[in-house]
Amino acid sequence: ADVPSGRGEQDLWIGIVSLFPEMFEAITRHGVTGRAVETGRIALEFWNPRDYATDRHRSVDDRPYGGGPGMLMKVDTLRSAIHAARERAEQVTGQRPKVIYLSPQGRRLDQAGVQHLVSGPPLVVVAGRYEGIDERVVEADIDEEWSIGDYVLSGGELPAMVLIDAAARRVPGVLGHRDSAVEDSFNDGLLDCPHYTRPEEIDGRRVPDVLLSGHHGAIRRWRLKQSLGRTWQRRPDLLDTRSLDREQQQLLEEFIEEHAL
Ligand SMILES: Nc1nonc1C(=O)NC1CCNCC1
Numbered sequence: 001a002d003v004p005s006g007r008g009e010q011d012l013w014i015g016i017v018s019l020f021p022e023m024f025e026a027i028t029r030h031g032v033t034g035r036a037v038e039t040g041r042i043a044l045e046f047w048n049p050r051d052y053a054t055d056r057h058r059s060v061d062d063r064p065y066g067g068g069p070g071m072l073m074k075v076d077t078l079r080s081a082i083h084a085a086r087e088r089a090e091q092v093t094g095q096r097p098k099v100i101y102l103s104p105q106g107r108r109l110d111q112a113g114v115q116h117l118v119s120g121p122p123l124v125v126v127a128g129r130y131e132g133i134d135e136r137v138v139e140a141d142i143d144e145e146w147s148i149g150d151y152v153l154s155g156g157e158l159p160a161m162v163l164i165d166a167a168a169r170r171v172p173g174v175l176g177h178r179d180s181a182v183e184d185s186f187n188d189g190l191l192d193c194p195h196y197t198r199p200e201e202i203d204g205r206r207v208p209d210v211l212l213s214g215h216h217g218a219i220r221r222w223r224l225k226q227s228l229g230r231t232w233q234r235r236p237d238l239l240d241t242r243s244l245d246r247e248q249q250q251l252l253e254e255f256i257e258e259h260a261l
Helices: 019-029 031-040 075-093 111-118 135-141 157-168 209-213 218-235 236-240 246-259
Strands: 014-016 042-046 098-106 123-126 143-147
Touching: 014 075, 014 157, 019 031, 019 157, 031 042, 031 098, 031 157, 042 236, 075 123, 075 135, 075 236, 098 111, 098 157, 111 157, 123 157, 143 157, 143 246, 209 218, 218 236
Parallel strands: 014 042, 014 123, 098 123, 098 143
Antiparallel strands: none
């Protein structure tokens, strides 16, 4: 269920440290997240390490001790940006923020992790570029390291946007029924059921009759059975950590019998 934040209209404040703040227009100017920013449900503020550069070339990267290819985020400009974001977080929210660093070395982000983060203190999200950041900055300034998956990207901005998008959807009022089915506990932890819309037939493939029947109870059970069955078929690991009530157990057993090879 949604977590009442008790923070009033502005339910989520997130500070972002990034060399490419304009990338975040992907979430601040479009769709559900764009509307949430526009209406002030979520407030995003940005700090760019380049704004703290003092040298002529405004450098924001630095060479690695020990040599080797690639560069790291320059320590002084990065730390100045993180500290400025942390100050602002305390000023706006009255709480010390949790500083998150996105990297493949972090804890794997899943819905439970999103829920944990969105119900905690305000967040400052640090998006790295180059080969990453100095380990002493991780120790001194980063509270938690998180990863969106086991693949290597060019920067932490897309991971930061994935985290912010998922977190924004958990803020009360961000999801309206029209945007998408308000995610309720039923869906949590299961794969989604198949969806259908007009026309009733595509290349000879018809919409399942139950969805045209108007029997809302039968439709609810069909969708639940499909979610349970698809989860069993495609991601049985999700069922290891999710208890099923009697109805769900029975629907899954029916699905398995119908799909036994
Ligand atoms: N996967 C990831 N989940 O969070 N961050 C991820 C990532 O690939 N970061 C890049 C790693 C190489 N340096 C630039 C940033």
